[in-house]
Amino acid sequence: xxxxxxxxxxxxxxxxxxxxxxxxxxxxxxxxxxxxxxxxxxxxxxxxxxxxxxxxxxxxxxxxxxxxxxxxxxxxxxxxxxxxxxxxxxxxxxxxxxxxxxxxxxxxxxxxxxxxxxxxxxxxxxxxxxxxxxxxxxxxxxxxxx
Numbered sequence: 166x167x168x169x170x171x172x173x174x175x176x177x178x179x180x181x182x183x184x185x186x187x188x189x190x191x192x193x194x195x196x197x198x199x200x201x202x203x204x205x206x207x208x209x210x211x212x213x214x215x216x217x218x219x220x221x222x223x224x225x226x227x228x229x230x231x232x233x234x235x236x237x238x239x240x241x242x243x244x245x246x247x248x249x250x251x252x253x254x255x256x257x258x259x260x261x262x263x264x265x266x267x268x269x270x271x272x273x274x275x276x277x278x279x280x281x282x283x284x285x286x287x288x289x290x291x292x293x294x295x296x297x298x299x300x301x302x303x304x305x306x307x308x309x310x311x
Contacts, residue, residue, distance in 0.1 A: 200242025
């Protein structure tokens with residue numbers, strides 16, 4: 166009976182995995198196939214990093230670096246999400262209003278993730294704190310990622 170349960174569990178997991186893989190529209194591309202604005206952004210902020218993989222799907226581009234950074238761009242090459250869990254997000258891409266808020270409220274903490282949305286920005290700090298800002302750079306949500 167135990168062997169049957171294990172077999173059924175494995176069959177379910179494999180079926181679910183195949184379904185997820187079938188829905189994954191990402192395809193490998195070269196760095197040169199990224200939109201020019203994305204290439205410019207990467208050269209400006211991540212020039213010393215070594216690209217590991219570059220992918221594209223119907224609405225965005227992703228690049229991962231050997232050192233762990235991940236950047237997501239929209240289909241026009243504008244950055245949407247920058248994750249730097251093994252380092253920190255470059256200061257130049259963090260809006261000045263957010264930097265001022267962080268300096269006042271979270272001095273000494275680093276931004277390890279920034280996400281740009283239609284309604285504002287969401288950032289994650291190296292202490293686990295997540296702060297969401299609206300378009301006017303007012304804090305609209307605070308959360309601690311435990």
